[in-house]
Every structure is written in C-alpha cells, then in structure tokens.
Amino acid sequence: MDKLTATTVFESLSSGVRLDVFRLLVKKGLDGMVAGEIATTLDVPPTNMSFHLKAMTQARLLSVEQEGRYQRYRANIALMLDTIAYLTEECCSGNPQQCIDMRAASACSPSVLPLISTNSTKT
Amino acid sequence: MDKLTATTVFESLSSGVRLDVFRLLVKKGLDGMVAGEIATTLDVPPTNMSFHLKAMTQARLLSVEQEGRYQRYRANIALMLDTIAYLTEECCSGNPQQCIDMRAASACSPSVLPLISTNSTKT
C-alpha cells in the first residue's frame, strides 16, 4: 500500500454521494448493482453518478463489469481493509496495552469486528 | 455515526499531509506529539500544519491538549474504528459467506487484524 493509493481511497469516500454508493454496494455484496439502478436509488443525475463511479473505479474502490448494455459495479472491500491496515501500521509502536486503551472509548457496534477478523484465525 | 461525520473523517485522511499526521500520531499512541514537532518531522510549514491540525481536530480525528505553550495532539483511533463500522454496516445484507468471499482477495498484512479485534473476544 502506498500513500497515493490510500489518499485516493479516502478521497473517494469523502463525498456524500460516493460514501452512499460504497455503503449501498457493500450492502449488495457480490450481487452489485448496475449504474442506472445506483443513480435511481440515490436520486442523483446519471451524468453526475457516472462521474463519481468513474472516480471510485479509478481508485479501485469499485470494480466494474460490462453486462450487455449495463455496467455492473461492486464494492472492493479488500482494498478498504488494506487501506485500514496501512492507516494503523506500527500502531503505538508495538505497545499493545496502549492500543487497547486508545480504542477503549469506541462506541463501535460489535457487528463489524468479527467481520474484520474473519481471516485472522492465527495469532 | 451520521454521514457528515463519516465524510469529514474521510476528507481528513484524503490529503497526503493529513494522512502522514494521522499515521505518525497512531504510531506515537498515547504519547502524542506537539504541533511544532509534527511540523518539523513532516517538513511542513507551521502555518500550513496548523491549518491541517485544526481541520483534523474539528473532524475529531485528533484530540488536542494544551501543555504550557505547546499543543499536544493525539490520534482518535476510536473514531476511526467507528467510521469503519459505519462503512460496512449491513455488509452483504447479513450473508456471512459473501462477506468472507469479498474479503478473500485482501493482501492485508495480519498485523492490524488482531489489533482491530482486541475488544471482540465474544463471538
């Protein structure tokens, strides 16, 4: 993960429209959605939606697959997880207790936590 | 977590300077750093650094504490975790296998994963 990739990912999620798109596609999972359906669901003009979908695809936050005359978009959750990992690299300089303390204040619902750790069965 | 909070957090991390600041402060943990030290370390003019630190503090991504004539900044990891949780709410509409599949492609180093799941000992 390089800095440019990370800033591009965050830039992608810094607009209300694009954040809505990503969350919608995360919800849809592997099914994804076609461009027009996304635009209609979020009530955004097609040209504007196309602009944002293109930006997100270039940031690799979305993948796109042609499906006849439609373009089907899907969320790239893996890239997002990599970006989060980059963000917290060398957290607390290897001081685990500090890390736990810093996180203690989180109002985070537990729902996502098991998801994030699904592929880390090892210690 | 509301949308504005989330976009503001991501906007905070979408600039190279601010991303460097956050990663630096994550590394420093509870010790944090004072403003001038951050500016010197990252080789950014003080006025510009002050601009970015203010933005990040308003986004609540950093906390600040006055320490004599210094301002000590610390990373708010809890808010970042909450934001990630917001991002992946209703992931795959409760279809766990899909979630696992979507994450399978991640090149994420395992280092951060135990950290993120530290407070989720329960299933």
Add this chain to the structure above:
DNA sequence: GCAACATTTCAATAATAGTTGTAATATTGC
C-alpha cells in the same frame, strides 16, 4: 439498419480546498 435504452464524454460553470507570509495571541523564564 434502426429505434430505444444505458452509460459516458465533453465543456462550461460553480464551489471548495490548499498554500503561503505576515501579523496576532498566548505562554514561558528572566
């Protein structure tokens, strides 16, 4: 081939964000 549809490109405009130096504010040690 052609009409209907999905999506993107383009160009113009509007809006927002980033950088810089200078000046202001606040704190320290004498």
Add this chain to the structure above:
DNA sequence: GCAATATTACAACTATTATTGAAATGTTGC
C-alpha cells in the same frame, strides 16, 4: 514587564473538485 518561543488567525492567491445538460458511444431487439 519584556524578550523569546509556540501556535494560530487572517487574507490573498492558486489549484482542484463537483455539478449540469447536451451530445456521443455502445448495446439490444426487432
């Protein structure tokens, strides 16, 4: 109180991003 230091506020300027409608591209079913 005063000089030195840390940080921020301000104002001017530059650069980037967002939005829109009209036109272009590409695909389908007949």
